[in-house]
Amino acid sequence: MSKKLNIAVIGTGRMGVNHVRVISEMEGVNLVAVVDFNRELAERVAKKYFVESVYDKVETMLGKEKIDAAIVATPTSYHYSVGRLCIEHGLHVFLEKPMASTVKECDELINLAKEKKLKLMIGHIERFNPVIVKLKEFLNNNLLGDVYYLETVRSGPFPKRLYGSKDGVVIDLAVHDLDLIDYLFGKIGQVYAHHIKTKEHKQDIYARVMFKTQTGVIGSSEFSWISPKKERRISVYGDKGMLLGNLLDQEVWFFENGDVSIDYSDNYYQNVLWGRVSEGKVTKYPIKKEEPLKRELEFFFKLLKKENNISNELEFDPSYGKRAVDYSLSVLESADRDKIIYF
Numbered sequence: 001m002s003k004k005l006n007i008a009v010i011g012t013g014r015m016g017v018n019h020v021r022v023i024s025e026m027e028g029v030n031l032v033a034v035v036d037f038n039r040e041l042a043e044r045v046a047k048k049y050f051v052e053s054v055y056d057k058v059e060t061m062l063g064k065e066k067i068d069a070a071i072v073a074t075p076t077s078y079h080y081s082v083g084r085l086c087i088e089h090g091l092h093v094f095l096e097k098p099m100a101s102t103v104k105e106c107d108e109l110i111n112l113a114k115e116k117k118l119k120l121m122i123g124h125i126e127r128f129n130p131v132i133v134k135l136k137e138f139l140n141n142n143l144l145g146d147v148y149y150l151e152t153v154r155s156g157p158f159p160k161r162l163y164g165s166k167d168g169v170v171i172d173l174a175v176h177d178l179d180l181i182d183y184l185f186g187k188i189g190q191v192y193a194h195h196i197k198t199k200e201h202k203q204d205i206y207a208r209v210m211f212k213t214q215t216g217v218i219g220s221s222e223f224s225w226i227s228p229k230k231e232r233r234i235s236v237y238g239d240k241g242m243l244l245g246n247l248l249d250q251e252v253w254f255f256e257n258g259d260v261s262i263d264y265s266d267n268y269y270q271n272v273l274w275g276r277v278s279e280g281k282v283t284k285y286p287i288k289k290e291e292p293l294k295r296e297l298e299f300f301f302k303l304l305k306k307e308n309n310i311s312n313e314l315e316f317d318p319s320y321g322k323r324a325v326d327y328s329l330s331v332l333e334s335a336d337r338d339k340i341i342y343f
Helices: 014-024 039-048 058-064 076-088 103-116 130-140 169-185 268-273 292-304 319-337
Strands: 005-010 029-035 053-055 069-072 092-096 120-123 147-155 188-197 204-213 218-224 231-238 241-246 251-257 279-285
Touching: 005 014, 005 058, 014 029, 014 039, 014 069, 014 292, 029 039, 029 058, 039 053, 053 058, 058 076, 069 076, 069 292, 076 092, 076 103, 092 292, 103 120, 103 319, 120 292, 120 319, 130 169, 130 231, 130 241, 130 251, 147 169, 169 188, 169 204, 169 218, 169 231, 169 319, 188 319, 204 319
Parallel strands: 005 029, 005 069, 029 053, 069 092, 092 120, 147 218
Antiparallel strands: 147 231, 188 204, 204 218, 231 241, 241 251, 251 279
């Protein structure tokens, strides 16, 4: 596919506008239409970014425009219906996270795209954050040695736009880090969670999750709408030290375990259990700061053009989107029922 790709963005809310902005600045693609049931909003976005066509119904746009792919950035409750409609019309689809509202809906979208031989990519944007790219590189190169614990924090003030929504902090925020755990360390094997809900709407606004991956790595994650401080952090502990990634400022730090240089045995992890951990040198690694959404969309468009220079480490099978939904729903189930959920 050497010609320019014709793209439509469906949904011009907060994330949809970002897609329009980034695509309007990219080469090799034509942003031919934006769609939103709020036509006035769609027209303002189209005017700002010089998009020629505006629609308030997806069906109308599909009947009039020649589109190669659709970016679906609607509210989560519409992901399944809009995504399915686009696939049925023969379009490749980039579907914002979370993939859908249920695991069954995810399965149906995956199977339909496979049946139609179309690309379906889920917008787990943090996979394209330069911090995660660097962490993945370090882990692949065994910088930390054996990894035994990790911790993530994703917090910030309550997003007023979501007050009273059926989706809470777990669907909005946890889905990111649960996917990153899967991406960096393999599938999650079990979760146990607590949460805080609002009294009026029973909307989850805080969750603390303990988990264990199928490879044996344990960890915890905090997801919060009750903090006035916005934070996006991942800490990975291995026998050789700790990697700290700040996803907001795009910084990576390595805190070396000073005892690693002492050859106690061949089993460094056992040494950690024996308390052989001390402060070592601290290194800040240089990161080329880039906008993750731009990297993500470039990847999607290269995938459609079947270019061969795409990293093999990134997973094309959209099943990762389904697993993130499954993990998130299981966190809510665990917190509601006060029990461990096994996968």
